[in-house]
Amino acid sequence: MIQVTHISKEFVSPKKYPGLKGAVKGLFSNEKVRKTAVDDISFHISEGEIVGYIGSNGAGKSTTIKMMTGILTPTTGQCLINGIDPSKNRMENAQNIGVVFGQRTQLWWDLPLSESFTILKEIYNVSEEDYKSRMDFLNEVLDLPEFFDRPVRTLSLGQRMRADLGAALIHNPKVLYLDEPTIGLDIVVKDKIRDAIRQINAQYRTTVILTTHDIGDIEELCSRIIIIDEGKKIYDGGLEELKNTYGAVRKVTMEVRRMERISEIDWENRLHANSSLFTVQTDSEKNLLTVSFDKNRIQVSDIISSVMEVSDVKDIQIQETELSEIVKAIYRHRI
Amino acid sequence: MQKLKRYGRLYRVLVSQFLKTILQSRVDFFIGLLGFFFTQIMGIAFLYLVFEQIPDLQGWTLDQLIFIYGFAQIPRGIDHLFTDNIWMVSWWMVIDGDFDRYMLRPMNVFFQVICEKLQPDALGELLVGMILIFLSISKGVLIVDAAHILCFFISVSAGAVIYTSIKLFFATIAFWVKQSGPFLQVAYNLADFAKYPTEIYSKGVRFLITWVIPFAFVAYLPASYFLIEKSALATIGLECLIALIFWIVAYSFFRYGISRYESAGN
Amino acid sequence: MKKFIRTYLPFASNELKRNMAYKGAFYLFTLCSLFGSFIQYYLWMAIYGSAQGAKLGSLTREEMVVYVFMSYVTSSLTMISVSRELGKDVVKGSVVMNLIKPIDYRLSLIAKGLGTMVYHFMMPGIFVWAGLEFYKWYALGLPVVNIGNLLLYVVSVIFSFFIYVLFDFCFGMIAFFTTYIFGMQMAKDALLSFLTGQLIPLSFFPEIVERLFEFLPFSSMVYTPVMIYLGKYGISELWFVLGRQLVWVVLLYLLGSLLWKQVTRRMIVLGG
Numbered sequence: 001m002i003q004v005t006h007i008s009k010e011f012v013s014p015k016k017y018p019g020l021k022g023a024v025k026g027l028f029s030n031e032k033v034r035k036t037a038v039d040d041i042s043f044h045i046s047e048g049e050i051v052g053y054i055g056s057n058g059a060g061k062s063t064t065i066k067m068m069t070g071i072l073t074p075t076t077g078q079c080l081i082n083g084i085d086p087s088k089n090r091m092e093n094a095q096n097i098g099v100v101f102g103q104r105t106q107l108w109w110d111l112p113l114s115e116s117f118t119i120l121k122e123i124y125n126v127s128e129e130d131y132k133s134r135m136d137f138l139n140e141v142l143d144l145p146e147f148f149d150r151p152v153r154t155l156s157l158g159q160r161m162r163a164d165l166g167a168a169l170i171h172n173p174k175v176l177y178l179d180e181p182t183i184g185l186d187i188v189v190k191d192k193i194r195d196a197i198r199q200i201n202a203q204y205r206t207t208v209i210l211t212t213h214d215i216g217d218i219e220e221l222c223s224r225i226i227i228i229d230e231g232k233k234i235y236d237g238g239l240e241e242l243k244n245t246y247g248a249v250r251k252v253t254m255e256v257r258r259m260e261r262i263s264e265i266d267w268e269n270r271l272h273a274n275s276s277l278f279t280v281q282t283d284s285e286k287n288l289l290t291v292s293f294d295k296n297r298i299q300v301s302d303i304i305s306s307v308m309e310v311s312d313v314k315d316i317q318i319q320e321t322e323l324s325e326i327v328k329a330i331y332r333h334r335i
Numbered sequence: 336m337q338k339l340k341r342y343g344r345l346y347r348v349l350v351s352q353f354l355k356t357i358l359q360s361r362v363d364f365f366i367g368l369l370g371f372f373f374t375q376i377m378g379i380a381f382l383y384l385v386f387e388q389i390p391d392l393q394g395w396t397l398d399q400l401i402f403i404y405g406f407a408q409i410p411r412g413i414d415h416l417f418t419d420n421i422w423m424v425s426w427w428m429v430i431d432g433d434f435d436r437y438m439l440r441p442m443n444v445f446f447q448v449i450c451e452k453l454q455p456d457a458l459g460e461l462l463v464g465m466i467l468i469f470l471s472i473s474k475g476v477l478i479v480d481a482a483h484i485l486c487f488f489i490s491v492s493a494g495a496v497i498y499t500s501i502k503l504f505f506a507t508i509a510f511w512v513k514q515s516g517p518f519l520q521v522a523y524n525l526a527d528f529a530k531y532p533t534e535i536y537s538k539g540v541r542f543l544i545t546w547v548i549p550f551a552f553v554a555y556l557p558a559s560y561f562l563i564e565k566s567a568l569a570t571i572g573l574e575c576l577i578a579l580i581f582w583i584v585a586y587s588f589f590r591y592g593i594s595r596y597e598s599a600g601n
Numbered sequence: 602m603k604k605f606i607r608t609y610l611p612f613a614s615n616e617l618k619r620n621m622a623y624k625g626a627f628y629l630f631t632l633c634s635l636f637g638s639f640i641q642y643y644l645w646m647a648i649y650g651s652a653q654g655a656k657l658g659s660l661t662r663e664e665m666v667v668y669v670f671m672s673y674v675t676s677s678l679t680m681i682s683v684s685r686e687l688g689k690d691v692v693k694g695s696v697v698m699n700l701i702k703p704i705d706y707r708l709s710l711i712a713k714g715l716g717t718m719v720y721h722f723m724m725p726g727i728f729v730w731a732g733l734e735f736y737k738w739y740a741l742g743l744p745v746v747n748i749g750n751l752l753l754y755v756v757s758v759i760f761s762f763f764i765y766v767l768f769d770f771c772f773g774m775i776a777f778f779t780t781y782i783f784g785m786q787m788a789k790d791a792l793l794s795f796l797t798g799q800l801i802p803l804s805f806f807p808e809i810v811e812r813l814f815e816f817l818p819f820s821s822m823v824y825t826p827v828m829i830y831l832g833k834y835g836i837s838e839l840w841f842v843l844g845r846q847l848v849w850v851v852l853l854y855l856l857g858s859l860l861w862k863q864v865t866r867r868m869i870v871l872g873g
Contacts, residue, residue: 011597066598071438073594087594094441106436111352122348123440125341362779370787377791377800384805388658389651456784517629524633528640535647540639 001207002045002068002175007077008231009038009063037063039231040077047174048205050197052222052239054212054327060231061211065177068209069099082174095124098168098206102180105164107152113163114148117170124171131170137203138166141196158189165196169206176200178210182217194220215324227330234330239323246326250295251319252303258311259284270306271298342446349450357455364455371459375408378530379467393534398476399562400531405467406561407530407554410494412460418499419454425506426516432599444593445503445586477561486560486571493571493578494553498526500578500585501548507585510592522548529554552577608704609712616716620724631725638673641800645669658805663741664831665802670733671827672799677721679761679822680793683710684773688782700865707770707857714766750832753839757826760846765822767853774864798824818849 012032038060045051055061066072068079070086070093078085086093099106107116121131139145142162147155155163161181168176178197182190198221200206212218218225218239225242227235235242256262262282268275271293278293291303300318307313357364379401386397395403428434437447471477505522508515525543529550533541545551552574560570649662660668687710690696699706737743772789776782794800796819803811803824814820825842828834834842 062598066435069439071435071598072596090438091441091443094439097439099439101435104432104435106439108352111355115352115355119348119352122345123442363784366779366784366788368784370784370791373788373791377795380795381801384801385648388805389648389653392651393647517633521629521633524636527636531640531644536643540643 001047001049001082002043002209003080004044004064004068005042005078005080006040007038007042007064007067007074007079008036008040009060009067009072010075011035011037036231038067038074038228041228041231041233042077043226043233043236045207045209047207048201049224050201050208050210050222052212052218052225053209053228054218054225055228059229061228062179064228065179065209065211069097069177070094095171096174098171098173098176100161100164100168100176100178100181102161102178102183105152105160107160107163107167109153110151112149112151113144113155116152116163116167120167120170126171130172134170134172138169141199142166143192158185158192161185161189161193162196165193169200172204173206175207175209178208178212180212181210182212182214190214190216197221215322215327219323227327229330242326243321243323244296246321246329248294248296249292249321250300251290251292251321252300253288253290253317253319254304254307254313255287255315256289256307256311256313257287259287259289261310262289262307264310265306267306271302273298342443345442346446346450350453353451353453357453367456368459368462371456372463373459375460375463378404379463393532395532396476398471398474401467402471402476402562403532403555403558404530405464405471406558407526408460408464408467409491410498410553411526412457412464413491413495414498414502415454415457415460417453417495418449418502419457420448420452421499421502421506422516422519423452424448425509425519426514429509429596430513430599434596435598438593438596445589478564482567483561486557486567490557490560490571490574493575494557496578496582497549497553497574500581501550503589504581504585507589507592510595510597526550526553531555549577549581609708612709612712613716613719616713617719618716620717620720634677635673635725635729638669641669642666658802659833660802660804660831663737663743666741667733667737667831668802668827670729671830672823674726674729674733675758675761675823675826676797676799678718678726678758679765679826680797681714681717681721681762681766682769682786683714683766684769684776684782685786686710686713687770687773688776691776696865707861710770711763711766714762718762746830747832750830753843754826754830757829757843757846760843760850761822761826763850764818764846764853767850767857768818768822770857771853771860774860777864777867793819793822796820797822798827818853821846821849 012034041060041064053061053064063072067074068081068086070090073087081093082096084093084096107113108119117135120126126134135144142165144163144166147159147163152160152163165178165181176197181197182193185193194217197208197210201208208221210217210221222239224238225235226233259282267278267280271278273293277297278291281290281292282288283290289307293303304313304316382397382400382404385392391397392400424434437444440447468477472479477483501522502519505515505519508518525548528536528540528544533544533551533555536544541551557570557574559565560567645665646662649657649665655661657665687696690699696706699709734745738745772785773782775785779785796814796817798814798820803814803820806814815824821842825846829839829842
């Protein structure tokens with residue numbers, strides 16, 4: 001469905017100098033500043049996938065999306081969306097895609113929402129029948145009738161986002177791009193939006209690509225994620241796989257009664273593992289013992305039984321590494 | 336043909352939506368119209384006062400000058416009415432990234448730009464132009480026959496195309512410098528030179544408004560066809576040719592500019 | 602007095618700085634505004650070329666060159682809009698905010714206008730003026746302006762500035778009644794270009810109309826200072842026209858206060 005091959009985007013801007021002197025100098029100098037926002041990225045996405053496209057601010061997420069939608073022309077490389085190169089056949093591509101930019105509406109600001117839909121129906125050349133059946137579906141998953149007759153400028157952020165999502169889907173696009181679809185929304189609305197995206201994907205096999213900073217979006221929606229940083233792709237794979245690779249570390253924290261006896265444990269022997277696979281920390285003031293370990297190699301039960309042999313345990317807590325931690329770690333690793 | 340029909344239909348839909356919002360503020364509409372109307376009327380009053388002092392201006396009578404002045408308003412008004420949104424592209428849309436939305440819809444980008452707005456203020460210019468032209472006809476300074484009437488419509492259309500091309504060309508610079516409003520403003524204001532016979536200007540100015548930024552072809556040159564027996568080919572024909580060339584240049588430049596569009600947020 | 606200056610000077614200097622911040626392409630704007638003068642210049646040259654007498658509307662061809670460019674310089678120094686900002690403040694509703702500050706709103710607008718005036722003096726006023734004087738001396742073989750006329754001109758320009766901003770303040774109150782002040786501005790600018798003598802010297806009008814126009818405050822905005830610059834007034838006339846300017850400053854000041862009081866009272870009653 002989507003084939004991105006070696007795309008790069010470079011932005012060139014004239015060099016600026018400070019002050020009045022600098023302004024004059026700037027007029028005559030021809031120095032340019034080059035910035036590579038996207039650096040040789042390739043990936044393939046199949047029909048019906050929901051892919052999270054993530055990275056820190058300025059990593060090049062939006063730039064990639066903008067190239068795929070036809071807003072920007074890649075400096076080098078090519079993307080093919082459903083066999084169409086958006087930079088060459090922008091209009092044909094536009095007919096196949098739906099786009100929602102979280103911070104910017106595509107609706108007609110001063111008109112009632114219903115009018116926006118009427119206009120979009122004309123723009124995308126949607127037949128009366130298709131329009132009806134689509135609207136029935138969208139009304140159901142997005143609850144549009146609630147505010148269908150109100151001018152767009154009077155809608156709340158959550159309502160506007162639902163409206164925008166509906167507007168992007170009116171022509172049954174094969175691919176849906178969502179740039180920060182849940183930004184600034186409260187939890188209830190976020191859930192609603194996520195639910196709608198899931199339903200749309202299930203019902204029409206719409207391919208969805210979404211950029212977000214919200215880990216919840218990714219965990220609830222995406223089966224696959226692509227992480228980019230400083231314009232380069234640094235991870236591409238399943239969510240579970242990511243958790244397994246980077247998130248294999250698990251933490252067990254126990255409150256023990258007799259801290260002094262903990263040192264008697266022969267960890268390597270009891271856990272049947274080399275000491276590089278776990279770390280042990282103690283906090284004698286609070287009587288806390290924390291063991292971090294690779295869950296693929298070491299059994300939690302081994303740890304607990306070893307401890308219980310020497311001391312009573314008042315409380316046990318087992319923590320999995322959260323996705324946000326993993327993502328953070330990946331960003332940090334790159335820097 | 337199918338495509339043309341579709342665009343015609345789209346234009347109606349998009350513009351009628353815009354008109355709905357405009358009609359909510361009718362007072363503003365009349366005030367704007369009045370503003371442009373007044374500005375042009377003052378220019379005419381100026382000519383009247385001057386001609387109190389002189390019998391003719393380098394061979395042109397007052398009635399003829401008034402026709403040139405009025406005629407110049409028509410293509411200007413047509414362009415102003417239909418393509419005013421080009422100003423927004425040059426001033427804000429490129430730098431703010433609002434241009435994104437044109438790139439996302441399955442319609443011609445230029446088409447989207449112009450159908451986002453109609454500028455009713457332009458009716459002030461058109462009104463003045465029409466009044467002055469009818470005045471000129473009633474005074475018998477014009478040659479009126481079928482060929483001239485036909486040429487009139489061709490000429491004002493071609494003139495409007497020249498205006499639009501010049502605006503589009505200078506607005507396109509925004510894809511490189513983000514804001515090209517000042518450039519566009521300078522170019523657009525040059526049109527004021529074309530309200531009078533070009534003979535009064537020095538060679539440099541005449542060259543500039545004839546061949547560099549060809550406003551002379553919009554007003555004075557075609558107007559002379561209606562006033563004195565001049566060949567249609569050398570005036571209206573040439574105007575059409577210039578319109579075609581400038582349109583092709585401006586539109587190709589615009590297309591190229593779009594591929595350079597950088598959106599916002601970098 | 603000292604306190605007064607301390608309060609309002611920042612308005613002027615900030616406005617000056619704000620104007621100076623525009624660079625590069627924005628200088629083109631200045632060029633743009635000069636186009637009109639060049640069109641007029643060529644037009645007048647053609648008109649004088651077609652005229653029988655040497656003088657038109659009591660001005661010679663050379664005097665007309667001076668008139669065209671000095672009326673440009675003068676109007677750029679004196680006709681500085683305060684109604685635009687007033688309109689903006691009304692639409693945004695920030696006028697009410699200004700009412701509770703311990704400053705006179707109108708004076709703050711005038712101080713800002715003064716900052717813009719200083720900017721216009723530097724960009725492009727002084728250059729156009731110098732260019733004109735050079736042209737007079739080099740191409741037309743005329744003496745440069747005499748110092749007395751220049752000083753009187755400066756005094757007159759200062760009066761003109763106050764007449765314009767005080768008038769424009771009154772005009773700006775239209776913003777309380779319509780939101781589309783842009784259209785009103787257009788109409789006003791068009792009308793004023795005529796009444797002030799910007800477009801054509803008032804001496805071109807039939808005598809009765811000229812009398813009427815001189816009676817209105819607008820002739821004092823551009824026509825009077827430029828005619829002073831040209832040395833067209835005798836001593837007694839000079840006192841008369843300067844006195845008339847002063848009278849207009851006072852009258853427009855009082856009118857502005859009165860209208861402002863009425864309008865703000867209405868606003869407070871209606872709750873903005």
